[in-house]
Amino acid sequence: MSGNEQSNTAALVLEDGRVFRGESFGATGRTLGEVVFCTGMTGYQETLTDPSYHRQIVVATAPQIGNTGWNDEDDESDRIWVAGYVVRDPARMPSNWRSRRSLPEALVSQGVVGIAGVDTRTLTRHIRERGAMRAGVFSGPALADEASMVDQVRSGPQMLGADLAGEVSTGATYRVPAVGERRFRVAALDLGIKSNTPRMLAQRGVETHVLPVSASLDDLLGVEPDGVFLSNGPGDPATTDHAVTLTRSVLERRIPLFGICFGNQVLGRALGRGTYKLRYGHRGINIPVIDTATGRVAITAQNHGFALEGEPGERFGTPFGVATVSHYCPNDGCVEGVRALEVPAFGVQYHPEAAAGPHDAAALFDEFLGLMENHDA
Amino acid sequence: MPKRTDIEHVMVIGSGPIVIGQACEFDYSGTQACRVLRAEGLRVTLVNSNPATIMTDPEFADATYIEPISVEFVEKVIARERPDALLATLGGQTALNTAVGLHEQGVLEKYNVELIGADIEAIQRGEDRQRFKDIVRSVGAEVPRSAVCRSMDEVRVAVKELGLPVVIRPSFTMGGLGSGMAHTPEQLERLAAVGLAESPVTEVLIEESVLGWKEFELELMRDRRDNVVVVCSIENIDPMGVHTGDSVTVAPAMTLTDREYQHMRDVGIAVLREVGVDTGGCNIQFAVHPETGRLVVIEMNPRVSRSSALASKATGFPIAKIAAKLAIGYTLDEITNDITGETPASFEPTLDYVVVKVPRFAFEKFPGADPTLTTTMKSVGEAMSIGRSFVEALGKALRSMETAQAGFWTGPDPGGESMRSVVDALRTPHDGRLYTVERALRLGAGVAEVSAASGIDPWFVDQVAALVELRAELIAAPVLDAPLLRRAKRAGLSDRQVAALRPELAGEDGVRTLRHRLGVRPVFKTVDTCAAEFAARTPYHYSAYETDPAAESEVATQRDRPKVLILGSGPNRIGQGIEFDYSCVHAAMALRAAGFETVMINCNPETVSTDYDTADRLYFEPLTFEDVLEVVHAERASGAGGPGVAGVIVQLGGQTPLGLARRLADAGVPVVGTPPEAIHLAEDRGAFGDVLTQAGLPAPRYGTATSFAGAKRIADEIGYPVLVRPSYVLGGRGMEIVYDEGSLASYIERATAVSPEHPVLVDRFLDDAVEIDVDALCDGTEVFLGGVMEHIEEAGIHSGDSSCALPPITLGRSDLEAIRRSTTGIAMGIGVRGLLNVQYALKDDVLYVLEANPRASRTVPFVSKATAVPLAKAAARIMLGATIADLRAEGLLPAQGDGADLPADAPVAVKEAVLPFHRFRTPEGHGLDSLLGPEMKSTGEVMGIDASFGKAFAKSQAAAYGSLPTTGAVFVSVANRDKRAMVFPVKRLADLGFQILATSGTAQVLRRNGIPCTVVRKHFEGDGNIVDLIRDGQVQMVINTPYGNHGPRLDGYEIRTAAVSRDIPCVTTIQGAAAAVHGIEALIHQDIGVEPLQALQAALRAGQPR
Ligand SMILES: Nc1ncnc2c1ncn2[C@@H]1O[C@H](COP(=O)(O)OP(=O)(O)O)[C@@H](O)[C@H]1O
Ligand SMILES: Nc1ncnc2c1ncn2[C@@H]1O[C@H](COP(=O)(O)OP(=O)(O)O)[C@@H](O)[C@H]1O
Ligand SMILES: [Mg+2]
């Protein structure tokens, strides 16, 4: 029961004029962004700290949020990235042996504005029908009459055409050492990378050098990488021309390359494919992906509002030889992975590093190692 | 991979009678499986001894064998049907064990039948606790330390190693039968002995205790291509130590971070792969240490389980249906998700609501049974609820239970409690522990304190604490305004709960009036497997209160067809179970076919009625007046502008919906069928008396008393023995046969607080009377006798517990005519429109009326199957206006004749009840007396059907308890009044070559009648006595009729409990003995065959009435 003394009321206002009311949750004030829903039932801490959610107001479809509090181990980056958080029933008290503070405490300390008590199901159905759109959460002094709140929302930036990688990327290169003896060195282009990616590479004996999105080809080659990794990240992939150019140079040099999510779209573009915006995207940790080579299904964690053009199993010509759409989502036929057949490069639209989400796709990192191995030989 | 082409004929094994630990969830899964397999064009052969199931309806399989589920009988079926494959993973432990038996005895090989779903190896790896533990370790996961023991000595050694407390768990038992937790050496000795005895392979697992850890379950599915999905996670609120079947459980898990959840998922999947269940569902249980997060695997069920049914209803993902498709070769991605209609089944459902399951117990039926919750399952049923938050779902679940308390604050607090005493009470798991949690918090205990005492996770305790705070707010508020009331409703509080806190609102009705005036009503959401990510096709709804003004309801409008709402029967309990669900499901089928839109309301996750495609719409809601009224409101709204709600059916779900009839009608709801006034005529003792006098029908003399003096006066007047029962009780019905003044006095003291408001009924008890059960249809002008059942045990043993035969085996034509006359008189006198059940007692050629129930009865499915007439379907049609004549013309009812004049060559069907005594123990660990009486105690029933009574009876016994003996020793000890009647059957047994053992008195009579017999010592006569003999397995059958007076003699008690624990037939009535003799003769003649119901019914329809 989120108690709602009139004082702490809050409103979620959508670009199309629809208004949802609840109580202020986390920081009070105003926040603008693109409203999207995430259907994961676990992992709110990982979700909130995932840079890919930068500039997005995330709606949790799971009603009870905050039950396990906030711990010191599960952050996927050094801060909360979501622009705002919309939930139905926040826990009054967290309960988990790893919990160090409550979710509201974490939100307040980082100034993240949220709203609770919303009928998140009605909201989700609305987004499903009308598509992800601009929205704002208003509470405390920021609360105003609907007309003015709607105007403020409409004045906010669009996600289409937004170049956000620069806003989330690391300022300076840093190195994540391999666990145990080092087998490979990987240059990872940080478009919004999650902590678990270098961690999983490290577990496999990979030393990862995380480079800023602005890194030049020389910076990249300077690492003397056995492989290059393109991370996930926020924004419209159509805007990342620099990363695309960089990727082309990597492909020309036949350096093994692996891209996930945003990185997959960058690879796709480097292979000559276009991207488009999905109506409401894929955001959850229960999403099936079929590998066209084996026909097997993986249950995956996903978070993408854009997708690559293409048909399941399709083979297409590229400046680097033939490539194929290697993975797709049986829910809607959306492209979930591409693979170059004549240069050592592949990418997937989902998250093998999970966090939050199932580990079904973890083997893709081993596949990346495989590429680097054969490349050595 | 597409469907396999090498399988054309599949045999499905059901789970047999409803017993504790194995209830109608397996009817639900079996029914789904049969539907799917036939839709795939396969021939389906089904074996199940339980007539009350939907799956045994002739239309669900090509060949339906209502035969005992034993290797012996199933082999007969296989020999006759020659199926290509056997699907045994949908019939619970019974089917699984039978499959193992068929394999071990080479039957599967002999007839070259392939086991699909899980093969023998996988079953053994999953079921053999030791092998299973090794597998878990092999995938790098942990299990509690343990040792397998085959003798008491091995047990003692193991415990030296592990240290107390330990858990004792027999291999190959279901529902935790025979398992327990030993804290002291004494308990160890006792429990281990029981465990060894209960295990079919005399083997127990002695295991490190992880008592108090958090308990979780995962439901997984795997296909041939090794794709695995987790359908649902379930968290037990009661920590380890309370059987999951007895725990309050929640889906999805509430207190796990993603890391811990994914670890659990990884382990679960690895274990599933290693065990090698090739296709289908499985259930894995885990324990998690609350402070360290250490995770151990507890067990796996390599089959569809109770939790799978719960998970299916909780998520909308039809596990059984999909398991069946996977078994015949499909892969998950080839199967579409019915609910969305477009996305594939290869995904993991995600919930935007919370599901709570609460178990239903029946301890009041078993005086002396230890009500402490342990590792042995004791609950007889459960209710599930769906809400948008945990507290909302909890509130709905608690008021679905139909116990005295319908949620917090709806009953008086037990007096004389202190905060201390309540917190201490939390340390022992018991039914309704959450009520205790609430009281502890209300009395000032802290969340941490309550959590420590109960082992319940603080998050859940805090949720209850929030309710306690809300309670204070509700009491303190000067006025109950819309925002506060809405918050109360959003927290899951019922009008009745609010009324309890705000007396000035004049009760539940007052609160409802206010609520409606303030426009505070629920919205109806949809269970869609995907948290609204995709549009749902299936109208599977639940109610929720939202504070957000933007909240929307999702009930689609439907204006073409008239709507009929069918009220289900709620949680299973003794006396009201699957039989009523059967009738509700039939109503849905019949009315849908007749052009109505059918709407089902029920809260029992185990049932077929709560399958989302049984009715056109499903509302998973409590069956309380308030909740039903809101559904009616929603359906009226969604039907506005069309024919709307044509009727609400309250007659098929048993007593639960029947009890709502009056209030619904008063609220302007169109209750169809027998009107409330008529229901009153049948249920009010006085009014019913008048109906009988009107019709000139005799009933046992009776009177009502409000004091012992009064009761004594009546008893003296009508003469002992008398049957006494409170006219009003909570929980148990407290019915007893009283043979003398002394016991009458003690009853009046014990049974209830007798008072002017709560008088006792004193009936003349008809000794040695034949009891007769009748199910009939009435349309207001004509009466159709569905079936006349002659009980085998005499009147005095509850109709639900006694076995009965149809057609009646000893009743003459004149008796049947009397029955027809009386039934017609009652049906007309009451004004029945639909089904009527009457119980008669025939004594000295006088037909006494015991009671009439103006509703579907427990025997409707049995009668429908035995006579090939779908009574419930006909009743539903009659309630909506059809006449018996119409239905005869239509062919739903036979053109002429009825169930009272079956063809002379009609097969005989015998119903036998199944009793749960062996699951209960006194706190000292002794067994319970298996004596039957006027209080119903059985949990389920079986049917035996064959050409003659003897064969049918033998089958019913084989199905219920394991076969009757054909050789060996029979022990006989009967009350004096039975000695004469006993002579003939016992002589027969002697002639059949049985050794007769008897106590001195009985032996004397037998010898005088030229029956050789050996005298054995009575229990209290020291060593080598009869009880020892039974325990040593030297006795194959017991015939023991109790002395009349209440409180069975210790000896009889010891004998019967010994028999029960040894699982040998224990006959407690002379009639039963005679029937047993018939059965034994049939068995000895070795000519018992099997016959599909389809063939039997075809013959019946063809046959001419005599
Ligand atoms: N080692 C243990 N320590 C404490 N409780 C246990 C232990 N193992 C099982 N239990 C409890 O006993 C119940 C029944 O055990 P389980 O292995 O699930 O048998 P069943 O086959 O009856 O389901 C479990 O639900 C759990 O609560
Ligand atoms: N007057 C009576 N004489 C003998 N047996 C009776 C009498 N009344 C009831 N019984 C026995 O008690 C059982 C339960 O009584 P009944 O009135 O049917 O209650 P319920 O509502 O539980 O079915 C009956 O099935 C019958 O065996
Ligand atoms: Mg279990």
Ligand SMILES: [Mg+2]
């Ligand atoms: Mg009765």
